[in-house]
Amino acid sequence: MRTFRIVLVLACVGTSQVVSASPLELYGFGSRSSAMAGAGVATCTSFDCVFLNPGRLARQRRKTLSAGYSYGDLNLTINEKKSNSENTQATTFGVVVPLKLGASLADRVTLGLGMMVPRNAIARARSPEVGTPSFALLDSRSEIVGIQLALGYAWNEHVGFGVGVLVSGTLAGRILVDVDGAGRFITRSEQELKSNFTPVLGASLESSDKVGAVARRRYGISVRGAAEAGYDIQIDNNLAAHLPLSLPQLLVVGAPQYDPASIILEFGYQATPELGLEFQLDYKRWSAFPLPTENPIERGDDLAGADFHDTVVPRMAVEWLSGPVGAQFALRAGYSFIYSPAPEMTGQASLLDNHRHVGSAGLGISWPEASHGLRIEMWVQEHRLLDRNHEKTDPASELGIIRSEGNIHIGGMSVGVDL
Numbered sequence: 452m453r454t455f456r457i458v459l460v461l462a463c464v465g466t467s468q469v470v471s472a473s474p475l476e477l478y479g480f481g482s483r484s485s486a487m488a489g490a491g492v493a494t495c496t497s498f499d500c501v502f503l504n505p506g507r508l509a510r511q512r513r514k515t516l517s518a519g520y521s522y523g524d525l526n527l528t529i530n531e532k533k534s535n536s537e538n539t540q541a542t543t544f545g546v547v548v549p550l551k552l553g554a555s556l557a558d559r560v561t562l563g564l565g566m567m568v569p570r571n572a573i574a575r576a577r578s579p580e581v582g583t584p585s586f587a588l589l590d591s592r593s594e595i596v597g598i599q600l601a602l603g604y605a606w607n608e609h610v611g612f613g614v615g616v617l618v619s620g621t622l623a624g625r626i627l628v629d630v631d632g633a634g635r636f637i638t639r640s641e642q643e644l645k646s647n648f649t650p651v652l653g654a655s656l657e658s659s660d661k662v663g664a665v666a667r668r669r670y671g672i673s674v675r676g677a678a679e680a681g682y683d684i685q686i687d688n689n690l691a692a693h694l695p696l697s698l699p700q701l702l703v704v705g706a707p708q709y710d711p712a713s714i715i716l717e718f719g720y721q722a723t724p725e726l727g728l729e730f731q732l733d734y735k736r737w738s739a740f741p742l743p744t745e746n747p748i749e750r751g752d753d754l755a756g757a758d759f760h761d762t763v764v765p766r767m768a769v770e771w772l773s774g775p776v777g778a779q780f781a782l783r784a785g786y787s788f789i790y791s792p793a794p795e796m797t798g799q800a801s802l803l804d805n806h807r808h809v810g811s812a813g814l815g816i817s818w819p820e821a822s823h824g825l826r827i828e829m830w831v832q833e834h835r836l837l838d839r840n841h842e843k844t845d846p847a848s849e850l851g852i853i854r855s856e857g858n859i860h861i862g863g864m865s866v867g868v869d870l
Contacts, residue, residue: 473678474521474541474567475502475597476710477589478832481545481565482519482865486813486830487768488785490729492717493655493671497867498545501563501601504673504715505613506653508547508561508603513824517545519865527836527857529584529803534857536590540570543865558605563615565599584853587757587793587802601651609659609666615651619680619708628688642684649678649710663724673715677739680708711792712736725773731766737792757802759792774816781815783830796841796853803855805836824869834859 481499484491492504498517500507523539544566552560601615624642631637653673657666717731740759768785786809793804813830841853 473597473680473708473710474523474539478521478523478861480543480567482813482828482830482863483781483783483815485521485832485863486783486785486811486815486828487729487770488766488787488809488811488832489733490717490731490766490768490785492653492673492715492731493669493719494717494727494729498547498563498565500603500613500653501545501565501599501615502617502651504653504655504671505563505601505603505615505651506611506655506673507671508563508601508613509559509605509611510603510655511547511561511563512549512558513547514549514870515545515547515824515867516870517543517826517865517867519543519828519863521861521863523859523861525589525857525859527586527589527859528855529586530854534586534590536586539861542568542570544568545867560605561603563599563601563603567597584796584801584803584850584855586855587804589804589859599651603653609657611655613653615653617649617651617675617678619647619649619678620645624684626684626686628686628690630690647679649676651675662721665721665724665727667721669719669721671715671717671719673713675710675713675715677712677736678708678710679741709741711739725771727770727772729766729768729770731768733764733766735762735764735792737761740792757800758794760794762790762792764789768811777818777820779817779819781813781817781828783811783813783815785809785811789834791839797844801841801850801853803839803841803853805839805855805857807837808835809833810835821869826867827864828867829862829864831860831862834861 479485479489480502481491481495481497483497484495484499484503491499495503495507496510497515519542521541521543525536525538527534527536546564548562549558550560550562598618599615601613603611603613605611623645624640627639629637629639651673653671656670658668660667713736714734715731717729719727719729721727737759738761740757764787766785766787768783771782772779774780789807789809791804791806793802796802809832811830811832813828815826815828817826818824836855836857838854838856841855843850843853
């Protein structure tokens with residue numbers, strides 16, 4: 452009976468319908484960017500450039516080591532009942548290392564590494580049954596380690612280029628259900644975590660005129676491929692050779708975590724030595740949002756697609772720098788409006804998503820002139836979902852009108868040191 456329960460559970464996973472976005476996609480990477488609602492493509496200078504814009508990495512000429520922690524509280528409701536959304540916790544690590552190369556590459560190349568590690572699991576995915584209303588992009592139902600590596604090259608003092616890769620994983624394997632010589636049910640399984648590689652390209656441009664030590668105008672562009680983390684498990688059986696019954700081959704295939712391909716343009720303007728402004732447009736190709744899962748029965752009918760559409764997300768941010776000699780204080784704030792890519796859920800699928808207002812703020816203090824420069828940064832975000840109704844027109848659905856609403860509170864801190 453245990454074997455049949457295992458097969459049944461896996462089959463249920465295979466017919467689930469949730470694909471959530473990663474914390475990188477939802478909240479940003481690095482304390483500075485998160486405090487500015489995801490801005491920083493034109494102005495980042497630390498390990499967060501591996502995600503935001505590898506073209507900015509070469510501006511960092513000191514070895515740095517950073518570590519951070521974030522915690523998010525998801526208060527999401529469906530028809531006035533709290534959803535099963537889990538709070539999110541993660542630890543981040545980052546390293547920046549300027550490479551000591553000779554000749555024309557001297558002081559031009561910098562290597563960056565970033566990691567985001569969920570608190571509860573290395574790789575986990577849980578999803579509800581088909582048609583069960585759930586927040587498609589906000590549910591914290593998938594957890595997987597994300598590793599990012601990037602290389603930045605300074606063409607000259609104004610122009611930089613960079614290339615990076617985001618590494619995620621897919622759990623692949625095979626499970627065989629059989630009967631041994633004593634008539635007992637047995638299972639044999641093989642699983643492995645396969646790596647998925649997502650390219651990240653970036654470029655930066657700074658104007659020649661300065662405001663203090665900072666270029667008055669800074670431009671950045673970042674291009675990221677789509678990133679998926681999922682599972683691909685084949686379940687076979689030899690029961691027909693021993694019993695008057697058999698089970699068909701089952702395919703448990705899905706992508707519980709999906710971040711769309713994106714193109715990000717940003718302009719940073721240094722109004723005064725203390726005040727910097729940033730404006731960003733982020734195009735996201737949600738139209739390539741994958742089928743939540745495939746039919747677990749081989750040669751079975753395909754499940755209905757999500758039919759998401761592309762979006763453009765605007766962001767704006769401000770940073771104020773001040774402080775006594777030897778120390779620097781930073782006050783940061785940002786705002787973005789996240790357009791939902793999900794259409795109204797009128798059919799069988801109930802992949803809910805809402806437009807969101809995102810406000811953020813942060814505080815940092817650093818001692819950049821010290822022999823081992825120290826940085827301490829904190830940030831918070833508030834995501835306010837606009838209320839949304841989904842009226843079911845599918846005769847087979849008994850859900851009627853589905854109302855989704857809620858908010859997300861998340862915050863974190865990080866510590867960095869120059870080596």
